[in-house]
Amino acid sequence: MTIDVGRRDAGGPEDGLAVPAATELAGESRIEGRSPWQLAWERLRRDRVAVVSLVVIVLILLLALGAPLVAAAVGHGPDEQFRDIGLTPQGLPKAPSRTFLLGTDDLGRDLLVRIVYGSRISLLVGVVSTLLAVAVGVLVGVVAGYLGGLVDTVLARLIDLVLSVPFLLAGIAIVSISGPSLTVTVVVIAFFAWSSIARIVRGQVLSIREREYVEAARSLGASDWRIMVVDVLPNVLAPVIVYTTLLIPSSIVAESTLSFLGLGVPPPTPTWGGMLDSSLGYYRFAWWYLLFPGLALLVTTLAFNLFGDGVRDAFDPRTDRLFAAESTTAPVDE
Amino acid sequence: MTALLEVTDVRKYFPVGRRRLFGGPSPSLRAVDGVSLEVERGETLGLVGETGCGKSTLARCMTRLHDLTSGRVTFDGTDISTLSRGELRPLRREMQVMFQDPYGSLNPRRRVGSIIGDPFAIHGVAEGEERKRQVQALMELVGLNPEHFNRFPAEFSGGQRQRIGIARALALKPKLVVCDEPVSALDVSIQAQIINLLAELQEQLGLTYVFITHDLSVVRHVSDRIAVMYLGKIVEIADVDGLHEHTRHPYTRALLSAAPSADPDALTGRERVVLRGDLPSPAAPPSGCRFHPRCPKARDRCLTDDPELIPRLDDGPEHRAACHFPLADGELLTLSRPAIDDVAPDLSFDPAAAEEGTTA
Secondary structure (H helix, E strand, C coil), rough: CCCCCCCCCCCCCCCCCHHHHHHHHCCEEEECCCHHHHHHHHHHHHHHHHHHHHHHHHHHHHHHHHHHHHHHCCCCCCCCCCCCCEECCCCCCCCCCCCCCCCCCCCCCCCCHHHHHHHHHHHHHHHHHHHHHHHHHHHHHHHHHHCHHHHHHHHHHHHHEEEEEEEHHHHHHHHHHHCCCCHHHHHHHHHHHHHHHHHHHHHHHHHHCCCCCHHHHCCCCCHHHHHHHHHHHHHHHHHHHHHHHHHHHHHHHHHHHHHHHCCCCCCCCCCCHHHHHHCCCCCCCHHHHHEEEEEEEEHHHHHHHHHHHHHHHCCCCCHHHHHHHHHCCCCCCC | CCCCEEEEEEEEEEECCCCCCCCCCCCCCEEEEEEEEEEEECEEHHHHHECCCCHHHHHHHHHCCCCCEEEEECCCCCCCCCHHHHHHHHCCCEEEEECCCCCCCCCCCCCCCHHHHHHHHEEEEEEEEHHHHHHHHHHHCCCHHHHHHHCCHHCHHHHHHHHHHHHHHHCCCCCCEEECCCCCCCCHHHHHHHHHCCCHHHHHHHCCCEEEEEHHHHHHHHHHHHEEEEEEEEEEEHHHHHHCCCCCCCCHHHHHHHCCCCCCHHHHCCCCCCCCCCCCCCCCCCCCCHHHHHCCCCCCCHHHHCCECCCCCCCCCCCCCCCCCCCCCCCCCHHCCCCCCCCCCCCCCCCHHHHHHHHC
16 A cells, blocks of 8 residues: 555545544555556666666657757767768778768768668657557457457468568568558558557457456457447556557667668668678778767667566566565665 | 346256367357356345355356356346347446456556556446546445555455445446455455455345355345255256255255354254265266265155255245255254165264364
8 A cells, every 4th residue: 555645636515534544644645556657656766777768768759859950969960971071081981080970981981960860760660560569469469369269260360471471582572562661660660569569458358358347348248349439448558558569679670770771761861780781892991981870789688578577566566576675774764 | 027037947957078170069168057046135145055056157157257057047128148249248337246356356567546447448438537437436335545546456455345246346337246255365254354344245236136146144144045055957947945944955954054153052962963075076977866965865756856845845936945855944964864876975963073163
């Protein structure tokens, strides 16, 4: 039981006698029921690694949003080629300097500006394809698990089918037919990601639909849709959220992989995968060209993964090891 | 006036094991196998039997939470056994189910107010403030603090949760409430509170109950009539006094003798019957009378003939038993010896065993 001071949202007249614990505390306070979400948020807030990861993620997000500001501050556009000052006399990329903070690429473009712009593509593809995959996966999983029978058989086999298709081979095939573009990248990644979510959700729903509260809803005359949305969905949301935060970095990596193979978002749009690809011919002369896009990718995926771990721990009280270790060393400021 | 609920020859078989790919009927479990009974308006019908005898399945058939394998259920003059879910919906307001597990029957992720408000939301009865007002009135009716509207089920005790379940079941003022073991998951002290609450509400709201339990003392306290189930069939049905004083079926006698009593004097003169053997599998019920492998009075006829549920001896039409050799008033079951060889229920009436049985 937790006590929130100064919060009230229940209507009706205050009855001090009805809530004896409240009268023992100073005036305004009352015992507040907390949803599992609030409890998870509390746990997440106390997880230092997760908080740091979240801060990093927010910073990356701000950089992505403020990419034009960065470009303006440096004075270099993302696609602007500085063949005169951005390349050595031999036509090779220039090392980091005061003009080009992270150096230039093989066409004399500012690497810093391109990395910042590249984060837009990475985040956009990562988040959009993940959301798309989660939406489809949750829908398929809930419907298959709840309705069961023939619907479930068909959908479960479909999930197995998609899971058994190798991502890269099929991705290469699809992109070479349709031609590379941002939309195709998002769709391809989402297409291969929804099935694992659907499978997880279906498994959860299979057990949830046998619960008595689902039967109670049915006996009240609730429709299948209402039961799926009101009674089943909230109970699968925790694993879905955990999986979503872990799916974002893998989608980012998938986008970079496609771009690296020249199948992602086509140039000259800056992407981290594309930069890594074109840096390969120069890494012996220009270490920065390979290092900085790689670092950007690493930091981003690491932050998302660590944050996802934190979210998972927060939603699953059994993995409380973190707080047990922390409470012995430092007092928790709560 | 016709009975509120009429159940006619209802059967519910569950397929067991894997369905074979090509042909061949799958084996089935006969959870409910030909049950007929009627529930009168305003009465409480107790339904007792061992775990696994099909009580809960019958309850779910009555309310059409299960589809029937065969048979007919008539509620308030409407045959509901073949209605579609959509056609059934308006009737759901009139009949409600209360579940056994006060922990499992409330969605842990939803606030109590919205759980109790569900019936209103589903049937589009009251909205917004009006709904909240009605929900709080219900909470007060069942003895909950209406201020606890915003709490989660996890913050309530078992008894309080069962009150939440009652509030939800009564929200739309149903005619029939099927209580599926509403108190068996609760502490004994709480059981009494909940039972009394149910009795009060029945009086206030004119409810009809079907009360399912395996606890005979509870069922005796709340019921007007009692039906005893064994392996998917009703073996005896009578009003409470008739069942206790003129027990006809050996199984009923055994069941009644196992019930504890607060009055030790009542126990001393009472016959103590300890049934041997286990409940046979409903997937392969015994031939003839289903009770014959465990019955001390079994004769050859019991192996082949399935007894009908009809008045026996000089009972009136309200007292029916399914037994070829019903017990006469005052007949001791423990003096019977089975006349058939292949089944020999080892029954004894030694005081030591009886003692053990009562204390256990």
